[in-house]
Amino acid sequence: MEDRKEWYLEYEIKINRPGLLGDISSLLGMLAINIKSINGVDDRKRGLLLLVKNEEQVGRLESILQTVETIKVTKIRESKLRDRLAVRHGRYIQRDHDDRKTFRFVRDDLGILVDFMAEHFKQEGHKLIGIRGMPRVGKTESIVAASVCANKKWIFLSSTMIKQTVRSSLIDDEYNVNNIFIMDGIVSAERANEQHWQLIREIMRLPAVKVVEHPDIFVQHSEYSLDDFDYIIELREDPSQEITYDMLQNNRMFQSGFGGFDY
CATH class of the missing domain: 3.30.70.260 (ACT domain)
Known part of the structure; x- marks a missing residue:
């Protein structure tokens, strides 16, 4: 044919x-x-x-x-x-009219969000994806599920998914460019040392997929900017939910291990 x-x-x-x-x-x-x-x-x-x-x-x-x-x-x-x-899901992904690299999802869209990320995870080469959202909305779970769908191994450089994770080194096989590298911008900004940031710089140079939760906090405490991101994903409970860090700062969650929240 x-x-x-x-x-x-x-x-x-x-x-x-x-x-x-x-x-x-x-x-x-x-x-x-x-x-x-x-x-x-x-x-x-x-x-x-x-x-x-x-x-x-x-x-x-x-x-x-x-x-x-x-x-x-x-x-x-x-x-x-x-x-x-x-066509697969019967609905269109919402895209920001002013910032064309920003895509918006609500919690009911987790299926299409996982599919969206998985398709990008399957692609070769460097890709930097940021994901914004309030606590317990499903950010980390969606990233892990997309990694599974893409048949890729995921590596947490910083995270609070199970317990607080801050890596300052990786073993040799973890540097594989087929892995998905996941960072939590808040954890890296508030809990990490210079060795951790040096590891992030090494990973950023790899031709691999990197996903950063809370990219706005991440860029405030690093040499990177939002312009470096290929895509920004916003995940909300519903379309009216505001994504803000005021609540986190006012409750001093940065200093208290984030109050047990799963970010």
Whole structure:
């Protein structure tokens, strides 16, 4: 079978009549475009992953769909990770309009969040991901679950998942670039010594995936900046929850081992 590129088609349903999907499927068949996957995406939208031989097919498809009064094409492009996840989960990942590298999730989205991170964890080379969120919202658990999905070993450089962890050295096989290196910005900032920070610098130079919880605190106490991050993930209990560190500082959790909270 000849090579085909994967494209994403998304349309909004203006008039939901019986047989609409069948008509579009028939049109794709006449254009020799294969449907790889299909699902509802958000409210009154449908997303399709298509296998296309050439862009001429896409151009013809787009021209014909513009004349269909029952739908409105909202996206037609070579597929991206967000498109594939939207079709898989039936909803789109929320992206910050002002900061395009920031993605927003709520606790009910943990399945798509784990999938999102796992896809990035599978990629080779350096990648720095930050994750913001209040206590007990599921940050560390999501990172570990994504590592499992990506079939990668995870290494905590600093963490409070089970007990407070601050590493100042690794054994030889832990330096593997296929590992996922996890840091807690608060623990590293408030509990670590210079040996720990030297280890972080070594890991930052590795062509591997690094994930930093509380990246804002991390950059305040290091030579790194938010510009160094490839992605920032925000995880909330619900869309209205504010992510703030005032509560932590006012209760002096930095100085008291974080009060037993799991960050």
